[in-house]
Amino acid sequence: MLNGIPINFYIMLSAVLFIIGVVGVMARRNAIIIFMCIELMLNAVNLLLVAFSTLHNDASGQVFVFFIMAVAAAEVAVGLAILSMVYRNFKTIDIDLLSRLKN
Amino acid sequence: MLGYTITQWLFGILSFLAIMFALMVVFTRNPVNSVLYLVLTFFCIAGHYLLLNAQFLAVVHIVVYAGAIMVLFLFIIMLMNLNADTEPRKHIVTRVIAGVVGGVLLFVVVGALKGAEQLQIVQGGASQIGLVKNLGKVLFSEFLFPFEIASILLLAALVGAIMIGKRDTNINLK
Numbered sequence: 001m002l003n004g005i006p007i008n009f010y011i012m013l014s015a016v017l018f019i020i021g022v023v024g025v026m027a028r029r030n031a032i033i034i035f036m037c038i039e040l041m042l043n044a045v046n047l048l049l050v051a052f053s054t055l056h057n058d059a060s061g062q063v064f065v066f067f068i069m070a071v072a073a074a075e076v077a078v079g080l081a082i083l084s085m086v087y088r089n090f091k092t093i094d095i096d097l098l099s100r101l102k103n
Numbered sequence: 104m105l106g107y108t109i110t111q112w113l114f115g116i117l118s119f120l121a122i123m124f125a126l127m128v129v130f131t132r133n134p135v136n137s138v139l140y141l142v143l144t145f146f147c148i149a150g151h152y153l154l155l156n157a158q159f160l161a162v163v164h165i166v167v168y169a170g171a172i173m174v175l176f177l178f179i180i181m182l183m184n185l186n187a188d189t190e191p192r193k194h195i196v197t198r199v200i201a202g203v204v205g206g207v208l209l210f211v212v213v214g215a216l217k218g219a220e221q222l223q224i225v226q227g228g229a230s231q232i233g234l235v236k237n238l239g240k241v242l243f244s245e246f247l248f249p250f251e252i253a254s255i256l257l258l259a260a261l262v263g264a265i266m267i268g269k270r271d272t273n274i275n276l277k
Contacts (some may be wrong), residue, residue, distance in 0.1 A: 005114050005154075008216060013118045013151075015212040017125055017144075019205045024129035026201035029191040032134060032180060036141050039172070040125055043148050046164075050233075054155045059232040059241040065160055066242065069167050070253045074260030076172050080179050081264040087183050088270075094191040 010051035017044035031083055031093040035076070042072050113154055121147035133187040134180045138173055145169045157233030 017040060024037030046065045053061025087093050107115075124144040131137045145168045152161035193201075231237060242250060 011216060016122055019209050020125040020129060023201050023205035027193060027198045029193050030134060033137055047148055047151055050152055050155050050157050059238055062157055062160055062233055062238055063242055063246050067253055073167060074256055077260050077264040080175055081268040084179055085267055
């Protein structure tokens, strides 16, 4: 216990960050903020993957985080393109108003 | 210092800052401030990566997330001219319910970890796998095929984003 940090602390930190993201998705109406909260959840999971990969001295976890970053970048590019298209057509990105998927 | 090492102090400070900034992301009304707080959260997470000696991922995290993705978010928000006045708000009951659900979820996770083993330690600075050399070796030998697939995925996302974002959507297929 002298030099290190218990893995439980990392699990707690990741759980707290993930749940802040979940609350953000549920409590906000702006679609861009919801996107950002999803990014926050992805990062909480990434942090836990890196912590466990360091714990077990296995590089696969960190490679997984690298791939998650690539997929998140692709997801954000497509998602923001869709959102800007929605804003151009409906002049709003309030998800409560967009929930019916029709005009 | 009070029986804790520098690593443990840094872990505590970075965790506190990360959680505070993450809370500010959710509770700030202005979307631009929200993005800036999320950038600060990402810097704290990059600090955690450095603490775990995952140097390559820390740099990639700052470059990709704080540098590219967040600038994209900021760009779109400023393009739509969103600010605190135009920000739609959920009903107070919905927000209270969201908070309660989050609290219960946290309670479940903490409760599930109650009986977990306490002795496992993440050694700060002892591990060498996070360095560019070792990670590159694994990435280009064991994970070469997924790496190539990721490049195709990024190309598809690039083409898709351009197709969706084009102003003229009446594409003539004939």
